[in-house]
Amino acid sequence: MISILRRTFLAGTASLTGLAVSGCVSSTSAPEPLPLSQDPAYLSMYRAMPEERFPLPAINLKKVPDRFYRQQVDYPTSERVGTLVVDTQNFYLYLVQENGKAMRYGVGLGRAGFEWSGRAKIARKSEWPKWTPPDEMIEREPELEKWSWKNGGMPPGLENPLGARALYIFQGNKDTLYRLHGTAEYWTIGTAVSSGCVRLMNQDIIDLHGRVPVGTPIVVL
Template identity: 85%
Template sequence: MTFLTRRSFLAGTASLSGLAVSGCVSGTAPLEPVPLSKDPAYLSMYAAMPAEDFPLPAIDLKKVPERFYRQQVDYRTQEKVGTLVVDTSRFHLYLVQEGGKAMRYGVGLGRAGFEWSGRARIARKAAWPKWTPPDEMIAREPELEKWSWRNGGMPPGLQNPLGARALYIFQGKKDTLYRLHGTAEYWTIGTAVSSGCVRLMNQDIIDLYGRVPVGSPIVVLS
C-alpha cells in the first residue's frame, strides 16, 4: 500500500488546483472596438476623389470627431421629407428622409455675431464655384477686395473658401449671402470660425449636392 506524505499531498492538491483555475481562464483577450476612423466603410466614404475637377485628398478622420461623420440616423421632426435642418447647437445638418430617418452631416458655423437663422430655400447650386466676398466682409477685411465681384471673384480650386460645391440660400428672391459649402479645413468641423456660412467636409458637400434639388427648403435653427 502506498502512503502519501503531507508534502506530496499538498503538492498534488496545488497541481490540481492550478489545472482547475487554468481551465477557467480564456486564452484570448477581449477584442477592442475598432474606431470609426479605421472602419473601411468610413475610409471609403472619405477617400481621395481624384476624378474631381480639382482632385480632392482623403480626409484624415483622426482629426474629426466621430459624431461629425456622415451617417443615417433616427430623426423625429415635423419638417417634410427633403427639408434641410441645421442644428446650430449640435453642429449638425440633417436631410429629412422618409420613415423617421435623416442623413446627418457634421458642419462648421459662423463666429458669434455672424450667424444667420430662419427659413429659406436652396435657390441655386454650383460645382466648384467662384467666391465673391460680400461688401460687408470686404469692409471688415479690405485685403479681400481683390476677390470682389468687381474683380471677378476668386476662381474655383482647393484654396477657394466655398470648396467643391455650394448651395445658395435665398429667402424669396433675396440672396441671404449665406451658403452651404465645402471646406478643405475639415478639422474645423464642429467649431464656429467662419463668417456665417455652413461648411461641410468636401466629401460630404458633394454627397449632399447630389441629394438636394434646387428649391429644397432649409431651416437654420437659432
C-alpha cells in the same frame, strides 16, 4: 480498503473533470473594436477623390471627432421629407428622410455676430464655385477687394473658401448671402469659425449636393 480506493478514484476524476472544463474556457479577451477613424467604411467615405476637377485629398479622420462623420440617424421631426435642418447648437446638418430617419452631417458655423437663422430654400447649386466676398466683408477686410464682383471673384480650386460645391440660400427671391459649402479645413468642423456660412467637409458637400435638388427647403435653428 475498497471505500478508500473509491474515494481516491472519485477525487481524481473530479480533478480531471475540472481540468477538462477549465481547458474549454478561453482566456483570450475579445479584440477591441476599431475606432471609427480606422473603420474601412468611413475611410472609403472620406477617401481621396482624384476624379474631381480639382483632385481632393483624403480626410484625416483622426482630426475630426467621429460624431461629425456622415451617418444615417434616427430623427423624428415634423419637417417634411427632403427638408434640410441646421442644428446650430450641436453643429449638425440633417437631411430629413422617411420613417423617422435623417442623413446627418457635421458642420462648421459662423462666428458670434455673423450667424443667420430662419426658413429659406436652396435656390441654386454650383460645382467648384467662384467666391465673391460680400461688400460688408470687404469693408472689414479690404485685402479681399481683389476678389470682388467687379474683379470677377476668386476662381474655383482647393484654396477657394467655398470648396468643391455650394448650395445658395434664398428667402423668396432674395439672396441671403449664406451658403452651404465645402471646406478643405476639415479640422474646423464642429466649431464656429466662418463668416456666417455653413461649411461641410468637401466629401460631405459633394454627397449632399447629389441628394438635394434646387428648391429644397432649409431651416436654420
